[in-house]
Amino acid sequence: GAVVSQHPSRVICKSGTSVKIECRSLDFQATTMFWYRQFPKKSLMLMATSNEGSKATYEQGVEKDKFLINHASLTLSTLTVTSAHPEDSSFYICSTRKGYNEQFFGPGTRLTVL
Amino acid sequence: KQEVTQIPAALSVPEGENLVLNCSFTDSAIYNLQWFRQDPGKGLTSLLLIQSSQREQTSGRLNASLDKSSGRSTLYIAASQPGDSATYLCAVGTDNTGKLIFGQGTTLQVKP
Helix, strand or coil, rough: CCCCCEECEEECCCCCCCEEEEEECCCCCCCCEEEEEEEECCCCEEEEEEEEECCCCCCCCCCCCEEEEEEEEECEEEEEEEECCCCCEEEEEEEEEEECCCCCEHHHHHHHHE | CCCEECCEEEEEECCCCCCEEEECCCCCCCCCEEEEEEEECCEEEEEEEEEECCCCCEEECEEEEEEECCCCEEECCCCHHHHHHHEEEEEEEEECCCCCCECEEEEEECCC
């Protein structure tokens, strides 16, 4: 398998502030990482594909200026939720994949915006 | 547009039972299919990956099958244990980009 970490695991912030979430691939170099969002008792929805050294590819309906993604190295992708609002509260999970196949997920970050 | 459905949404069984979780998808042109386990408040653990050319994969007490023509996959869990209690998600990869489309999951409870 592969080991993926996320930091922080849990964050509470005030409305209007920005929050950065880190996703690290610990045991291999990941040219591509994925960011998902999960609402309570709902499935995962792909937000964007993070590409090392280039711009992220966002899914339809996801605001790229709201959810800034940076993939500056082969082991780190960051998701910044800008000017967070209560409706941004969610569980954010990243994943990486080896080759073109199996995906491995991080432990997730619980964001609560007050 | 690919849609993935999992039935039932929840399942409760006594310990020791064999059980089957179902996953269906609307477009048979898939790249692969992956089963995951998610414990409450946690990330996803990969259980089994089935390539589009494969019919099944096995790992320990788990067996996943794939029937592309009917748009179905099943996850068979043998001799269930309380530690198997979790939400099981299936996800379809539609191409080699790595994008996955998830089902809603089946929440399994195995009672001692």
